[in-house]
Amino acid sequence: MKIKLLYFGRPREILNTSGxxxxxxxxxxxLAEMLAWLRIRGENWALELTDKRVRCAINQEVAALSDPIxxxxxxxxxxxxSGG
Amino acid sequence: xxxxIQDEDFELAAELAALRASSAKVGALVSFVGLVRDxxxxxxxxxxxxxxxxxxxxxxxxxxxAEANARWRLLGVRVIHRVGMLLPxxxxxLVATASEHRGDAFAACEFIxxxxxxxxxxxxxxxxxxxxxWLETKDSDVQRMERWHSEKS
Numbered sequence: 001m002k003i004k005l006l007y008f009g010r011p012r013e014i015l016n017t018s019g020x021x022x023x024x025x026x027x028x029x030x031l032a033e034m035l036a037w038l039r040i041r042g043e044n045w046a047l048e049l050t051d052k053r054v055r056c057a058i059n060q061e062v063a064a065l066s067d068p069i070x071x072x073x074x075x076x077x078x079x080x081x082s083g084g
Numbered sequence: 085x086x087x088x089i090q091d092e093d094f095e096l097a098a099e100l101a102a103l104r105a106s107s108a109k110v111g112a113l114v115s116f117v118g119l120v121r122d123x124x125x126x127x128x129x130x131x132x133x134x135x136x137x138x139x140x141x142x143x144x145x146x147x148x149x150a151e152a153n154a155r156w157r158l159l160g161v162r163v164i165h166r167v168g169m170l171l172p173x174x175x176x177x178l179v180a181t182a183s184e185h186r187g188d189a190f191a192a193c194e195f196i197x198x199x200x201x202x203x204x205x206x207x208x209x210x211x212x213x214x215x216x217x218w219l220e221t222k223d224s225d226v227q228r229m230e231r232w233h234s235e236k237s
Binding site (some may be wrong): 008009010012013017057060061062076078079080081082083084 | 101134135137143146167176200201221222
């Protein structure tokens, strides 16, 4: 399943990437499972993308980590928002 | 367009004049301008860096403004949020509201900035002599936003 990933805030800086297209392996159906898969990439990923620390949006709507992901989704991964 | 996300600074007087000119029915104009403070937890701030999620940030602000329009009788709304590198005392954000009477303009202006703080995808990084830190949503901002759930006007 191909999805578009975007990173903002702290994860964008620490992981040194603002976006990528990934091919998520079969069996990964939710945001939480996708994050667990990304955490395997290395120490920074494991530390930065914890369920507690990270927030996500699917197709530009804030989403819960239990929400399902779908082919071609635009998924944003970011730290706690702090505008204004 | 009543929403702008931009690097450039804005001119408060010009924005209010435009809102005033938009309708002869306007009897009240209220504005809030958020600035960069020069201190944070006892540390002197050298600069802040702001980024946003293009596409989602505009949508989130449109939704907040639509909710304000549903709650109060408004004649106009203007929101400007700056991004990029900003120095202490610089303007970060403008929320301006126009209505026939001041009650609606005051309430809607406060509602929009309270929601913007907690629901619009912007991120702020502070630079002090100790280094940089990404800010978290403040509990006090969440509490201010939650007041509007119980206080339906």
